[in-house]
Amino acid sequence: MLRALYDMTLRWSASRHADKALAVVSFTESSVFPIPADVLFLPMCLARPDRAMRYALIATVASVLGGIFGWAIGVWAFDALARPLLEFYGKEAAFEALRGETGSLAILVMLVTSGLTHIPPMKVVTILSGVVAFDLKLFILSAIVARGGRFFLLAVLLRRYGLRITAFLETRLNWIALGVTALAVLAFIAFEVLR
Structure with missing residues (x-):
């Protein structure tokens, strides 16, 4: 089933409705959809580098709005909507493990790492943020920064280097994102200490 969703999502990147499809996938990825928006975003940017920044804006706005929707599911509809989705994707155990490690700093770190690297999955973190009533303003700010x-x-990078950068990104992006996350955590700790 996931392979069929993946293939369908990839086909959307070549359609005349690619912008709308990118918005829908970016929105739903942050709350319920298992396929990352990158599946659309990367081929769209490679095909039309002149529109890469526009695609980044669409993906960011839709992803943040989808994250807010995931947060709302966690706050108001966890048992009715989120629990069955987590069971369907086999993520309930991961969710419960994350739930046990929550505090403001842990949620913030997960939001940043999830937004940058998809680890842990974005939908799990957005719903978890709502379940533990993580501050919505900080949630939105971190989602904007990370996504x-x-x-x-x-x-x-895609606009400047095209296909040459894709191999580099596939092998090193997670390490780069983890470095940025470490810096964000240190900045947050420094802010708390100095405050």
């Missing part, structure tokens, strides 16, 4: 950072960085 926007990811999409705009990819857009710039």
Whole structure:
């Protein structure tokens, strides 16, 4: 089933409705859809480098809005909507493990790493953030920074280097994102200590 979804998502990247499809996939990826928006975003940017920044904006805005939807599911509809989805994707155990490690700093770190690297999956973190009533303003800010950072960085690199950068990104992007996350955590700790 996931392979069929993946193939369908990839076909959307070549359609005349690619912008809308990117918005829908970016929105739903942050709350319920198992396929990352990159499946659409990367081929779209490679095919039309002149529109890469536009695609990054669409993906960022839709992803943040989808994250807010996931947060709302966690706050108001966890048992009715989220639990069955987590069971369907086989993520309930991962969710419960994450739930046990929650605190503001842990949620913030998960939001940043999830937004940058998809580890842990974005939908799990957005729902978890709602379940533990993580501050919505900080949630939105971290989603904008992480998701926007990811999409705009990819857009710039793809626009400048095209296909040559894709192999580099596939092998090293997670390490780069983890380094950025470590810096964000240190900045957050420094802010808390100095406050």
